[in-house]
Amino acid sequence: MSRLAVVGAGSMGAQIAQQAALHGIEVALQDKDEAQLDKARDSNQGHLARRVEKGRLSGEDADAALGRVRLTTDLHEAVLDAELVIEAVFEDLETKRLIFGELGALAPAGAVLASNSSTIGISKLADVSRRPDRCLNMHFFYPVLVMDLVEIVRGPQTSDESVRRAMAMARAMGRTAVLLNKEIDGFIVNRILHAATQEAYRLLDAGVASFEDIDIAVEKGLNWPMGPFRLGDFSGLDVTYNARLHMYRSTGDERYRPSQQLEAKVNAGKLGRKTGEGWYRYEK
Ligand SMILES: NC(=O)c1ccc[n+]([C@@H]2O[C@H](COP(=O)([O-])OP(=O)(O)OC[C@H]3O[C@@H](n4cnc5c(N)ncnc54)[C@H](O)[C@@H]3O)[C@@H](O)[C@H]2O)c1
The missing domain is CATH 3.40.50.720 (NAD(P)-binding Rossmann-like Domain)
Structure with a gap:
């Protein structure tokens, strides 16, 4: 090749x-x-x-x-x-x-x-x-x-x-x-990432912990280089939101419904690093 x-x-x-x-x-x-x-x-x-x-x-x-x-x-x-x-x-x-x-x-x-x-x-x-x-x-x-x-x-x-x-x-x-060997939504990596991220948003929406503490817990406890909120800011919250929406619409499964707090960020144009603010604020 x-x-x-x-x-x-x-x-x-x-x-x-x-x-x-x-x-x-x-x-x-x-x-x-x-x-x-x-x-x-x-x-x-x-x-x-x-x-x-x-x-x-x-x-x-x-x-x-x-x-x-x-x-x-x-x-x-x-x-x-x-x-x-x-x-x-x-x-x-x-x-x-x-x-x-x-x-x-x-x-x-x-x-x-x-x-x-x-x-x-x-x-x-x-x-x-x-x-x-x-x-x-x-x-x-x-x-x-x-x-x-x-x-x-x-x-x-x-x-x-x-x-x-x-x-x-x-x-x-x-x-x-x-x-x-099978075609599935999200393939392997995004499938697992989405499941974990969705759980992080559920914890946030339920008021269990702040997004900062969820990131710290995932970074220190699971050894991920970035927690789900920091990673969302890095990739673009519109990307995260649209991926959720796609999964939700294509499966109709409530588990994939985008978080209200994520939707609010996207509607406010706070898309992460690329706009200077998402979950966190970024210096130019
Ligand atoms: N960006 C990511 O993080 C990422 C990760 C994995 C997979 N992907 C996938 O990779 C693909 C491309 O994503 P991207 O982020 O590089 O997009 P992009 O918007 O940066 O680039 C798309 C390019 O396609 C060109 N293009 C559009 N229509 C064309 C045509 N008819 N003929 C030739 N070129 C054409 C555009 O001019 C543009 O340069 C998408 O399918 C996306 O799902 C993206």
Whole structure:
């Protein structure tokens, strides 16, 4: 597995491409928006320059890794010789279905098509590609250059060979892969994270403890690097809220109903670090 194409050069796509290139893989990074490609290149240059400054990467290796990422707005050119394509565009079903349709027509017949989606299972995309046996989810974590995990999720029609190739690509990129044999909402990590976070919100809403004390308890007692409220501020409370809402609407299960206090934060535009205030306040 040495030829990869990544579609969508946002926060995830840019780093997925760079992570692979750091491990010697030739990558085509495609976005419909030229400015996003420039931003991806600048951001990756910055990340690698910091590694060079810290002595963790040589200047030569950084330049070689940057050189292995080919930027393009042309989807056809990007996927022409790809063995595996990872789609990382906006979390929008129709956009992703359009892309999977195009990938089915443009990528080599043997290429595996993966979606990095956090909430859209491959069964909702694979049919339009006309090669459902070669489609699966490959779920990376932000920031991809740091987080050493990929969840590989097979859909109802994914072949063993496609799973094997996706696992091989994850390993070749220097990432640890786990396999889910069934498509479920939240996959493994978000499923467990959501359950724990939801419990933290229940304790808060019931007045059992302050959010600060719940964070301290989780950090000191479970050894999590960040408690659920600090983590929510870091990821964006709108992201946490929308994930809850999605689970609640798709299952109708009361356990997933978003907390009223979380909803109030989102309605007030207090979304965490990115807005300067969420559960905690942040200096500019
Ligand atoms: N951000 C996270 O923490 C995170 C973590 C895991 C998975 N994901 C998943 O990764 C995917 C991308 O998320 P993101 O945060 O990188 O999004 P983002 O908004 O940062 O980037 C999306 C990119 O897709 C591009 N795009 C949109 N339509 C396109 C098209 N038709 N063709 C080519 N490019 C197109 C946009 O120009 C943009 O650059 C989503 O499916 C999301 O669920 C995100």
